[in-house]
Every structure is written in structure tokens, then in C-alpha cells.
Amino acid sequence: MRINSKLVKSAIAAIVVSYSSLASAELNIFACEPEYASLAKELAPNARIYSATTAMQDPHQVQARPSLIAKMRQADIAVCAGADLEVGWLPMLQMKSSNAKVRSTDQGLFYAAEQVETIDQLKSVDRSMGDVHAKGNPHLHFSPERMLKVAQALTAKLIAVDPASKAEYESALADFSLRWTAAIPVWKKKAAPLNGKKVIAYHSSFKYLFTWVGIEQVADLEPKPGLPPSSSHLASLLTRTEAGDVMAIIVASYQDERGANWLGDRANLPVQVLPMSVGGNDQSQDLFSLYDSVLDLLLSVKAS
Amino acid sequence: MTVLNHRISCVAAACALFTTSAFAENPSLTNPAISAVLDGYYQNTERPMAERDEGFGLGHTEIAMSANIDDMFYGKLTAVIEMHHGETELGLEEGFIQTLAMPGGFSIRAGRFLSDVGYLNNQHVHTDAFSDRPGAYRAFLGSHYFDDGVRLSYVAPTDLYWTMGMEGFKGDSMRAAGGEHEEHEDHEGHSDHAEREYKNIGVYTAYTKIGGDIGNGSWQTGLSYMRNENGRMVEAEHEDHASEDEGHDHSHSASFTGENTYIADFVYKWAPNGNYKYQHLTISGEYFRVTDFAPLEDGHDHDHDHHSEASVDDMQAWYLSSVYQFTPNWSAGVRYGETDVQELHGDHFHAQKLKETEVSLAWHQSHFSTVRVQYTNQKGTNFFGIEDDNVLTLQYVMTLGAHGAHQF
Numbered sequence: 001m002r003i004n005s006k007l008v009k010s011a012i013a014a015i016v017v018s019y020s021s022l023a024s025a026e027l028n029i030f031a032c033e034p035e036y037a038s039l040a041k042e043l044a045p046n047a048r049i050y051s052a053t054t055a056m057q058d059p060h061q062v063q064a065r066p067s068l069i070a071k072m073r074q075a076d077i078a079v080c081a082g083a084d085l086e087v088g089w090l091p092m093l094q095m096k097s098s099n100a101k102v103r104s105t106d107q108g109l110f111y112a113a114e115q116v117e118t119i120d121q122l123k124s125v126d127r128s129m130g131d132v133h134a135k136g137n138p139h140l141h142f143s144p145e146r147m148l149k150v151a152q153a154l155t156a157k158l159i160a161v162d163p164a165s166k167a168e169y170e171s172a173l174a175d176f177s178l179r180w181t182a183a184i185p186v187w188k189k190k191a192a193p194l195n196g197k198k199v200i201a202y203h204s205s206f207k208y209l210f211t212w213v214g215i216e217q218v219a220d221l222e223p224k225p226g227l228p229p230s231s232s233h234l235a236s237l238l239t240r241t242e243a244g245d246v247m248a249i250i251v252a253s254y255q256d257e258r259g260a261n262w263l264g265d266r267a268n269l270p271v272q273v274l275p276m277s278v279g280g281n282d283q284s285q286d287l288f289s290l291y292d293s294v295l296d297l298l299l300s301v302k303a304s
Numbered sequence: 305m306t307v308l309n310h311r312i313s314c315v316a317a318a319c320a321l322f323t324t325s326a327f328a329e330n331p332s333l334t335n336p337a338i339s340a341v342l343d344g345y346y347q348n349t350e351r352p353m354a355e356r357d358e359g360f361g362l363g364h365t366e367i368a369m370s371a372n373i374d375d376m377f378y379g380k381l382t383a384v385i386e387m388h389h390g391e392t393e394l395g396l397e398e399g400f401i402q403t404l405a406m407p408g409g410f411s412i413r414a415g416r417f418l419s420d421v422g423y424l425n426n427q428h429v430h431t432d433a434f435s436d437r438p439g440a441y442r443a444f445l446g447s448h449y450f451d452d453g454v455r456l457s458y459v460a461p462t463d464l465y466w467t468m469g470m471e472g473f474k475g476d477s478m479r480a481a482g483g484e485h486e487e488h489e490d491h492e493g494h495s496d497h498a499e500r501e502y503k504n505i506g507v508y509t510a511y512t513k514i515g516g517d518i519g520n521g522s523w524q525t526g527l528s529y530m531r532n533e534n535g536r537m538v539e540a541e542h543e544d545h546a547s548e549d550e551g552h553d554h555s556h557s558a559s560f561t562g563e564n565t566y567i568a569d570f571v572y573k574w575a576p577n578g579n580y581k582y583q584h585l586t587i588s589g590e591y592f593r594v595t596d597f598a599p600l601e602d603g604h605d606h607d608h609d610h611h612s613e614a615s616v617d618d619m620q621a622w623y624l625s626s627v628y629q630f631t632p633n634w635s636a637g638v639r640y641g642e643t644d645v646q647e648l649h650g651d652h653f654h655a656q657k658l659k660e661t662e663v664s665l666a667w668h669q670s671h672f673s674t675v676r677v678q679y680t681n682q683k684g685t686n687f688f689g690i691e692d693d694n695v696l697t698l699q700y701v702m703t704l705g706a707h708g709a710h711q712f
Contacts, residue, residue, distance in 0.1 A: 053578075054577070054578065056577040056578065056579055057577065057578050057579040057580070057581075058579055058580070058581035060581070061579075061580045061581045062580065063522065063573060063580060063712050064709060064710075064711060064712050065515070065517070065522040065524075065573070065712045066465030066513075066514070066515025066516055066522060066523075066524045066712060067463075067465060067515065067516050067517040067522060069459065069465050069467075069515075070459075070462060070463055070464060070465035070466070070515075070516070071463070073409060073459045073460075073461055074461050074463075087709075088709050089709050090709075091708065091709055092708075092709035092710070092711060094404075095378065095402070095404075096459070096467075096711070097409075097459055098406065098409045098410060098411040098457070098458070098459045099409070099459075100404065100405040100406065100407065103404050103405065104375065106375075226670065226671075227669075227670060228631070228632045228633065254577075254579050254581065255581075256581075256582050
């Protein structure tokens with residue numbers, strides 16, 4: 001009996017200790033896309049970070065699969081692009097994971113698109129327009145100025161959720177901001193030869209990048225957002241290329257290249273796959289190298 | 305299962321829902337998501353125990369509205385409008401609230417909702433890759449089991465997904481057809497059949513599911529147990545199954561019941577690089593076993609069965625299905641299933657068997673529109689007289705409005 005009660009006591013003690021050590025373990029961050037996993041890594045280097053998607057996956061079409069529910073169940077913060085990009089799966093994850101911490105932006109939920117002005121906001125949206133977002137284009141991670149604002153807002157969120165580590169988050173932000181603001185003029189200079197170029201691209205994935213660099217997207221491989229390229233649409237694009245002013249056809253790492261290749265072959269235009277996010281190619285290991293890689297690839301097309 | 309047979313109330317309800325929709329452009333915390341599903345079909349003949357009649361018809365046409373009510377509660381209402389022998393019926397398939405902020409991974413759902421047993425049951429029928437649920441569901445769950453009740457569920461804080469839940473339901477639609485079935489339009493007053501006393505809370509369930517990723521694929525498997533207090537069949541004197549069967553095709557009640565139902569299920573989904581945009585494959589299967597359906601001997605309910613009636617096999621059913629979306633516009637599926645049930649004839653059972661082989665091909669203009677052609681070969685042994693039948697179904701399923709996400 002004595003032994004038993006001792007056993008029970010020590011078992012309880014063990015559980016309490018392991019639980020409290022769990023509770024004081026590093027912050028759990030659930031990122032909807034790899035670009036935000038990468039940003040979280042810059043701003044909370046000690047956190048346990050999980051990315052729900054990779055650069056090879058279309059973030060519009062993600063399955064609310066069991067592993068994501070399990071990860072969200074444990075999250076202290078969820079960092080997502082927002083502007084309805086994840087509307088097809090995030091609400092289901094929130095419902096299924098029963099984690100009160102990440103259910104609203106008042107607490108641990110963070111939407112990047114709510115921190116900045118998005119481009120292409122629409123006053124009215126209709127399904128016949130395709131898969132469009134009324135709240136504007138959510139692929140904002142190729143806008144360096146916007147990402148800086150997002151970083152500041154995310155730091156505020158991290159501090160709100162984990163005030164004990166305030167100093168660490170502030171110094172991480174200061175470090176990131178310094179490197180980021182130093183990189184912007186370098187990228188700008190590097191991208192100068194691309195200014196004024198015209199491309200045909202897939203979806204509005206790189207709209208922020210093109211706007212920032214000064215590239216004009218003259219046509220979209222998708223007849224309507226979310227719809228795959230149809231042969232009649234591709235034929236009309238072929239006519240468009242006859243003007244001879246298009247530099248290249250641009251496809252993101254998770255998009256199908258077949259339509260682009262068809263058009264590239266016939267119009268004799270280069271087809272360039274760009275990493276949509278961190279991990280989209282070997283060079284893109286973090287946000288900095290992602291920008292470098294994208295600009296390098298675009299410049300290599302221009303040179304050819 | 306309250307079915308309002310009045311056209312007027314149906315139209316009124318629909319109008320009420322649609323006027324609200326004018327304000328709901330982006331569903332958000334304060335803005336409910338409102339959607340409608342349109343489902344129409346042509347079918348050359350009937351499947352046993354299925355919801356669809358022969359010929360042209362409307363299937364599961366639904367209107368749904370959902371939103372977070374406040375920081376604690378989420379609510380959803382799904383009304384289903386169905387045609388049945390020329391009558392328009394408005395049924396309420398879902399009307400529930402769910403907690404959003406309970407600590408420790410717990411949540412409670414209360415009201416009318418789809419039970420979480422098995423794999424397919426909590427999925428809305430319009431997301432299926434086939435026009436009807438597999439035989440197992442049609443036989444034992446009335447195609448899809450929704451009911452009034454309450455659920456407590458828990459998600460463990462583990463990297464491997466692990467959830468557990470318990471539910472308690474009224475269980476009206478799972479009652480064994482004892483004595484008589486209150487089927488035809490006699491006013492909803494209680495039919496006072498002295499021969500059967502039903503329990504108020506008829507159905508209890510317990511389930512657990514685990515899941516995770518393997519490479520670019522994801523899996524989930526589950527075990528469910530359903531206790532049906534009113535599931536034991538009653539030695540009925542009525543010899544008129546034939547007439548009952550005819551009027552039975554549209555009922556949402558389980559066709560075969562027993563006290564204990566065990567369900568094992570699994571699903572595996574795969575996409576190249578985990579990118580579901582262009583191609584993905586789904587393989588799923590479920591196995592059902594229903595036991596303790598034989599009536600207890602009159603008078604003394606002796607503790608343990610002495611196999612009084614020449615022992616009868618348990619009822620069981622299973623299916624295996626595979627669906628491949630090979631382009632964003634096209635998907636194809638195959639499904640095979642067997643259903644072995646026992647029908648009570650007076651004091652003895654007749655074994656019945658149904659084997660279904662099905663192929664379907666669907667065209668999707670977008671995520672929101674599907675046009676499907678499906679061929680079913682059904683082979684029955686004593687099964688409602690089916691011997692060898694070919695069923696061809698043409699169907700469309702389209703959703704409009706802000707539609708909620710679908711489950712894995």
C-alpha cells in the first residue's frame with residue numbers, strides 16, 4: 001500500500017514535471033505557407049515552426065488532412081497569408097483542431113494581408129469571374145516593403161502571445177529589418193534591366209513581384225483565375241505573342257507547365273519556372289535567397 | 305426527421321434564407337456563409353435502399369448557412385429539399401452549434417448533425433464521387449446518419465493525429481422496424497403500438513481516428529462502435545414486406561438494424577508533391593458488422609443466448625473505392641461493395657446478399673460544378689428480388705454561394 005501510494009505520488013510528480021516542461025517549451029508556430037514559416041524563423045529563431053504547405057503545392061487547394069489538424073492542435077500562433085487564400089481549408093482545420101488559441105486574430109491567428117494594403121481588391125465578386133479574392137491578391141510575399149510591415153506586425157503578435165521573450169523578438173526584428181532594408185536597394189539595382197519588360201504568366205501569383213520590378217503581365221495563361229488553360233484561350237494568347245514584345249512565359253513552381261510549354265513552343269518564347277516560395281528550388285533556402293533566385297532566373301531569361 | 309410536407313413553409317424558409325444572402329458577400333465572423341447545392345439526375349432504374357427514384361429527379365438539393373455565432377459558438381443550418389412522389393419535402397439535415405473555445409482540445413456539438421462514425425458519414429453526400437452511398441451505408445445507416453443529439457470530442461496534442469469522441473442520439477431513424485413503421489402520411493402523432501417500447505436516447509456511439517502523412521500521401525483510419533438500444537428486431541407478424549419495401553425507397557431510416565454495430569474505416573489520399581491542384585488519388589474502404597439483431601425470446605430474457613434460433617450469421621457489409629482525379633477537369637472512380645444482411649420473416653431469418661460494382665466518370669468545369677455518369681452492376685441473392693441489374697445514372701452536382709470547406 002505504501003509503495004503503491006509512493007508510486008502514484010512519483011507518477012503524478014513526473015506528469016506534472018513533464019507537463020510544465022512542455023508548457024515552458026518553445027513557441028509552436030503553424031505557418032500556412034513556407035514564406036511565412038521562413039519569416040517566423042527570422043523573427044522567432046527558437047520557435048518550433050511547421051509549414052502546412054510547400055512551394056510545390058497550390059495553397060488554394062490544400063486538404064484539411066489529419067497531420068495538419070494535429071499540428072494546429074498544438075500551435076500557439078498560426079501565421080497565414082489571409083485575404084481568403086486559405087478559405088478552403090483553414091476554417092476546417094480550426095474547427096477540427098479544437099485549439100482556442102488560434103481561432104481568431106484577437107488571439108494567436110495572424111493574417112499577413114490584414115497588415116498591408118493588397119493590390120487588385122474587387123468591389124464585387126462573382127463565381128463566373130473564377131476563383132478571385134475580393135480582399136485582393138494574397139500572394140504579397142514578393143513585395144519587400146509589405147513584408148517588412150508584416151514582419152513588424154508579426155513581432156507584435158509574437159510579443160502579445162509570449163511576452164516573456166519580448167526582448168528576443170525585438171532584437172530578432174531589428175536584425176531582420178537591418179538586413180532586409182539593406183537588401184532592398186541591392187535587389188532594386190539588380191532588377192533594373194527587367195523594368196518595362198512584358199511577360200505572360202500563370203494566375204496572379206507574381207503580381208507583386210512584377211509590380212515591384214516594373215514588369216508588365218500582358219496576359220494570363222488561365223482564362224479565369226483558378227481555371228486551367230483551355231486550348232482556345234491558349235490560341236488567343238498565341239495571337240497576342242505575335243506582337244513580338246513578350247519576354248517570357250512565367251510559371252510558378254506548383255503550376256502545370258503544359259499550357260506554358262505549348263505556347264512557348266509555338267511562339268518561340270522561353271518558359272521560366274519561378275519558385276513560388278522558399279523551397280521552390282534548390283537556391284531558395286530563405287526569403288533572401290528566394291528573392292535572389294527569382295531575380296537571377298528572370299535576368300537569365302532576359303539575357304537569352 | 306421532422307419532415308414538413310408543406311410547399312408553403314418550404315418556399316418561406318427558402319425565401320428567408322435567400323434574403324439574408326444579399327448581405328453575405330464574404331463570409332466572415334459576422335457574415336454567415338450561405339450556399340446552395342443543386343443536384344439533378346436521370347437514372348434508368350432503382351438501386352435497393354437508395355434515395356433516388358427511377359427517371360428524372362432532383363437529388364440532395366440543399367441550402368446551408370453557417371457562421372461563428374460569437375467567440376464561443378459556431379452554428380450551422382442545412383435544409384434539404386427533396387422530391388418524393390411528386391411531393392416537395394423540406395427536411396432539416398443539420399442544425400447544430402459547436403463550441404470553439406473549450407480548453408484542452410475538447411469540443412461539444414449539440415443539435416442535429418451528422419454522426420462522426422465511419423469515414424463517409426460525416427461527409428456531405430454532394431462531395432461523394434458516386435451518386436449513391438455504398439450498400440453498407442444504405443443498409444445500416446439510412447445512407448447517411450444524422451440525428452438530434454450531442455457529441456463530445458477530443459483531439460490529443462500529439463504529432464500523430466488522434467481524436468476520440470462520444471455521441472448520444474435520439475435514434476428515431478435507427479429504430480428496428482418493429483410491429484409497424486410509421487411511414488405514410490399519418491399525422492406525426494405517436495402511433496401507439498403497445499408491442500414496442502422505444503428508449504428515448506436510442507443510439508450511443510464511440511469512435512477514435514488516427515492519421516498522418518507518409519511522403520506525399522496522407523492517411524486516416526478509424527474504429528467506431530454504435531450501440532442501438534432500439535436496434536433489435538421484433539418478431540413481426542406482418543408478412544407484407546413487399547409492400548413495405550416499395551414505399552421504403554425514400555426513407556432515411558436504416559433498412560437493417562441490430563443492437564451493436566462495429567465499423568472499421570481507412571482512407572489514403574495521394575497527390576504528386578502533395579499538390580492537389582492537378583492530380584490526386586483517393587483510396588478508401590470501410591467494413592461494417594452488425595450483431596445482436598435477433599429478437600429476444602418472449603417472456604424470459606435469458607442472460608446469455610443459447611442460440612435458440614438456428615444461429616444466424618452476423619450482418620456485415622464492406623466497400624472499397626478508389627477515385628483518381630487525373631486532370632483538374634476530369635475524375636474517375638471505381639467502387640466494389642458487398643452487403644450481407646438478414647431479413648426477419650416471422651421467426652426465422654432469410655440471408656440476403658448484394659454485390660455492387662460501380663464505375664463513375666465526372667467532369668468538373670471548376671471546383672463547384674460536377675457532371676457525372678455512373679454505371680452500376682448489382683447482383684443480388686434474394687435481395688428484394690434483384691438478380692442481375694445494370695443501373696445507369698447521369699447526374700450534376702453544383703454548389704453556389706460561399707461554401708464551407710470539406711473534410712479530409
